[in-house]
Amino acid sequence: MTIGVGLLLATFLLSVASLGLFLWSMSRGLFGRGEAAGRVIFEPREVGLVEEPAGPVGDEDALQGVMNRTGHTGEFSVLTPDQASERARLDASSRMPVLAALTSAVIWLVLASAFGLLASLKLHLPDWLVEHPWLTFGRIRPAHLNAVGYGWCSFAGLGVSLWMYPRLLKTPLVGGRIATAGIALWFVGVSAGTWAVLTGHSAGLEWLEFPWQADVPLFLGGTLVGVSLLLTLQRRTVPHLYVSVWYISAGLVWLPILLAVAKWPGLHRGVPQAAMNWWYGHNVLGLWFTPLGLAAIYYFIPKTIGKPIHSYNLSLIGFWTLAFFYSQVGGHHLIGGPVPSWLVTLSIVQSVMMVIPVVAVGINQHRTMWGHFAALRHSPTLRFVVTGGMLYTLASVQGSLQSLRVVNATTHFTHFTVAHAHLGLYGFFSLVMFGAMYFVMPRVLDWEWPSARMISLHFWLVTGGFAIYFTGLSIGGWLQGLAMLDASRPFMDSVRITIPYLVSRSVGGALMTLGHLVFALHFALMLGRRGDRRGAALLRRPSPEPVGVAAGATA
Amino acid sequence: MSGEREVSVFRLWLGAVAIIALATTLLVVLPTLSLRDVPPPDGLAPYTADQLRGRQVYIANGCVYCHSQQPRDPSVGPDQQRGWGRPSVPGDYHYDEPHLLGTMRTGPDLLNIAVRQPSRDWHLGHLYQPRAYLPGSIMPAYPFLFERRRGTTPQPGEVVVALPPGVAPAGTRVVATPDALALVDYLLSLDRSYPVTRAETPR
Numbered sequence: 236m237t238i239g240v241g242l243l244l245a246t247f248l249l250s251v252a253s254l255g256l257f258l259w260s261m262s263r264g265l266f267g268r269g270e271a272a273g274r275v276i277f278e279p280r281e282v283g284l285v286e287e288p289a290g291p292v293g294d295e296d297a298l299q300g301v302m303n304r305t306g307h308t309g310e311f312s313v314l315t316p317d318q319a320s321e322r323a324r325l326d327a328s329s330r331m332p333v334l335a336a337l338t339s340a341v342i343w344l345v346l347a348s349a350f351g352l353l354a355s356l357k358l359h360l361p362d363w364l365v366e367h368p369w370l371t372f373g374r375i376r377p378a379h380l381n382a383v384g385y386g387w388c389s390f391a392g393l394g395v396s397l398w399m400y401p402r403l404l405k406t407p408l409v410g411g412r413i414a415t416a417g418i419a420l421w422f423v424g425v426s427a428g429t430w431a432v433l434t435g436h437s438a439g440l441e442w443l444e445f446p447w448q449a450d451v452p453l454f455l456g457g458t459l460v461g462v463s464l465l466l467t468l469q470r471r472t473v474p475h476l477y478v479s480v481w482y483i484s485a486g487l488v489w490l491p492i493l494l495a496v497a498k499w500p501g502l503h504r505g506v507p508q509a510a511m512n513w514w515y516g517h518n519v520l521g522l523w524f525t526p527l528g529l530a531a532i533y534y535f536i537p538k539t540i541g542k543p544i545h546s547y548n549l550s551l552i553g554f555w556t557l558a559f560f561y562s563q564v565g566g567h568h569l570i571g572g573p574v575p576s577w578l579v580t581l582s583i584v585q586s587v588m589m590v591i592p593v594v595a596v597g598i599n600q601h602r603t604m605w606g607h608f609a610a611l612r613h614s615p616t617l618r619f620v621v622t623g624g625m626l627y628t629l630a631s632v633q634g635s636l637q638s639l640r641v642v643n644a645t646t647h648f649t650h651f652t653v654a655h656a657h658l659g660l661y662g663f664f665s666l667v668m669f670g671a672m673y674f675v676m677p678r679v680l681d682w683e684w685p686s687a688r689m690i691s692l693h694f695w696l697v698t699g700g701f702a703i704y705f706t707g708l709s710i711g712g713w714l715q716g717l718a719m720l721d722a723s724r725p726f727m728d729s730v731r732i733t734i735p736y737l738v739s740r741s742v743g744g745a746l747m748t749l750g751h752l753v754f755a756l757h758f759a760l761m762l763g764r765r766g767d768r769r770g771a772a773l774l775r776r777p778s779p780e781p782v783g784v785a786a787g788a789t790a
Numbered sequence: 791m792s793g794e795r796e797v798s799v800f801r802l803w804l805g806a807v808a809i810i811a812l813a814t815t816l817l818v819v820l821p822t823l824s825l826r827d828v829p830p831p832d833g834l835a836p837y838t839a840d841q842l843r844g845r846q847v848y849i850a851n852g853c854v855y856c857h858s859q860q861p862r863d864p865s866v867g868p869d870q871q872r873g874w875g876r877p878s879v880p881g882d883y884h885y886d887e888p889h890l891l892g893t894m895r896t897g898p899d900l901l902n903i904a905v906r907q908p909s910r911d912w913h914l915g916h917l918y919q920p921r922a923y924l925p926g927s928i929m930p931a932y933p934f935l936f937e938r939r940r941g942t943t944p945q946p947g948e949v950v951v952a953l954p955p956g957v958a959p960a961g962t963r964v965v966a967t968p969d970a971l972a973l974v975d976y977l978l979s980l981d982r983s984y985p986v987t988r989a990e991t992p993r
Contacts (some may be wrong), residue, residue, distance in 0.1 A: 239825075251947040258810075261919055296830045299805020300889055326929070344879070358896070358928060359928065361928045361929060361930050361931065362930075362931055365932070365933055365934070366933055366934060367934065368850075368851070368934045370921075371851055371852070371932065371934075372852065372855070372930050373851040373853060373855055373930075374850075376855050377852055391978065424931040435850030435851070436850070437849055437850060437852070438888065439849040439854070439890065440889070441854075441855075443891065464974070468799060476802070481802055483805075484799070484802060484803070485806040487803065487808045488810075489806060491811075492810055492814075496814060502822075503822070503887075503888075504883075504886065504887035504888075504889070505825070505885075505886050505887070506880040506882060506883050506889065506891075507821045507822040507825050507891055508886075508887070508888060508889040509883075509889045509891045510817055510821040510822075511806035511817070511822075512889065513817075514813065514818050516815065518810075555805065558805075558806065559809055561814070562809055562810055562813035563812075563813045563816055563817060565817055566817060568893060570866075571862035571866035571867065572860045572862065572878075572891060573860060573877070573879055573880050573882065573883070573891075574821065574880075575821060575824060575825075575880045578817065578820075578821055580818075581816060582811065584853065620863070644866060644867065647891075647893075648858060649894075649895070652894075653894075677963060680876060687976045719868075719895060720867055720868065721868075722868035725923070726872060726898050727926055727927075728898075729895075730896070730926065730928055731926055734928070737928075745959070755807060
């Protein structure tokens, strides 16, 4: 036991010391220039100008009005026609791979929703659709998870990242065809893997159900996208790497490493394999989805409202602490299990330390938006991204608490964990991606979204549905945990008590699915260039007249 | 300018790789090194070919998404009082690849299900229709692991499932497929009730 404690203490001190060293070395020469780095997503005199292609033109004007009233930039804001057409050139450079990725994302969103709703219904209708093996709960559920993770979320994250890269580096995307080939390979991988799960060829580990044959195309596809981004990175014309570039670049390094270690043949078995399983399971969230989601938040909030991020330096601290602490939290999935206790304790400690990066992101985001919340009314992008950002904070704080033994005792093995997982991957990541896609697609297609109403409907269906989903399942999971802990109650009590909440989860999930169908239909209409191209000339309007003067005068 | 630029990207990647290397060392390499040479407990036999086939059926149909295989210490939960067995130790999983520890208990822990339910007939019938045995159960029925045949007389080589009356339509018999038999073989191998020494418990 003392060896364990000593080892733990040593690891902890070592990690804190090396983290300090990291922050020091990474920030050398970076701090102090933070303000300039934060402005790299704007043209020299653009700060103060909003950009919101998602809504009708009137909305963008209203948004600018809100920012003129509330934004204290004190600057003349101008986007010259030259700058506007250069940006159009950058946007055009990534069109093909972005379109491929985002279309794939929508396809997998619909598939994943169908699997998810089906799995949810089956939990309270256990004799429904039982004749076919591929429809059994134990196959539909992992098909849902993988379709969400490697389908919808990965495609959306890759597509939005590919689109942001040229803008972040002020360089046309290099190797667009390589990236498109990568997206195609990824599609092959996720299709083959989901097929394998449904036909009973699962590899058996949660988050790693795909047989290795399906992971190879994923690995290669991700690498190809990474190659394109690396080539673009080398040609960049900006002096500063914006924090979103950090997140995306690191994520694209981390994912292949995770996959390669996890799938290395003959390496893992028994209890160590369980440790590896949750090292992977949590890192794919923390080092793949979270970086891509945060990269989008750090770009789209400042860009939409025309105001640089509150503190660039804070965002860098957030980046390194996230990477450092998040990568070691996986063991908290094995609390009470037959694993060395130092492993679990280490993960609990790092889970609690996660408060640091989360607070860094939360403060930064909140201080950027502070005073401008009226802007949410006029920007679909902001509505989704800001809501997603808030749920990120909530999900992370909840995750830290849930790792504590006293809380975990109740929530472990229950639906509470499932609700938490959805708060992260849906409440945070998916909402952010919806918002980003509403911004990106008009730029990609040079076309406005056909219907502002459908965007609104999408928003309220998915947020309302998710509120029902999350609240019900969290309560049900907690009651399930209490029933299981009480030895005087039969196990069946813990099953019966969840039924009404499982039903409410299906109701919430059905609303979410409906929202996704609205979104998918809207996306298809957009692809088919339905609606009119009204205001197209204004889509990238240069601003000959300086705006924001009033704000400057009153600041 | 380019010189400084390259350093900064290089530092980013170096940092990213170093961080994941540290995490991998702590969460994957060290547990593997410390547990790799743990011998199997004396009471644990390797799985037979049939049991391994059944284990594949268990994996293919995702039993792990509702059933854990890790009874915990009494200080963590009343697993032992529920009859799920003593706290498991790493050696109990010596022959497990892939591991099936699980993260959900929508249904009960199964590491010692053979101790609680040693009857093959019970398992076969319960897989065919769980609610015929446990009213209120939300476990899916698995009719695709069985064949319904006309007539009630067993033919040679058939394992006919003994079901409570009214579960199968009158005048038919429910025959277990080889997959169902293998799965039950595996479930009946889930017995980790042999004693383990203190040295075998994880630290």
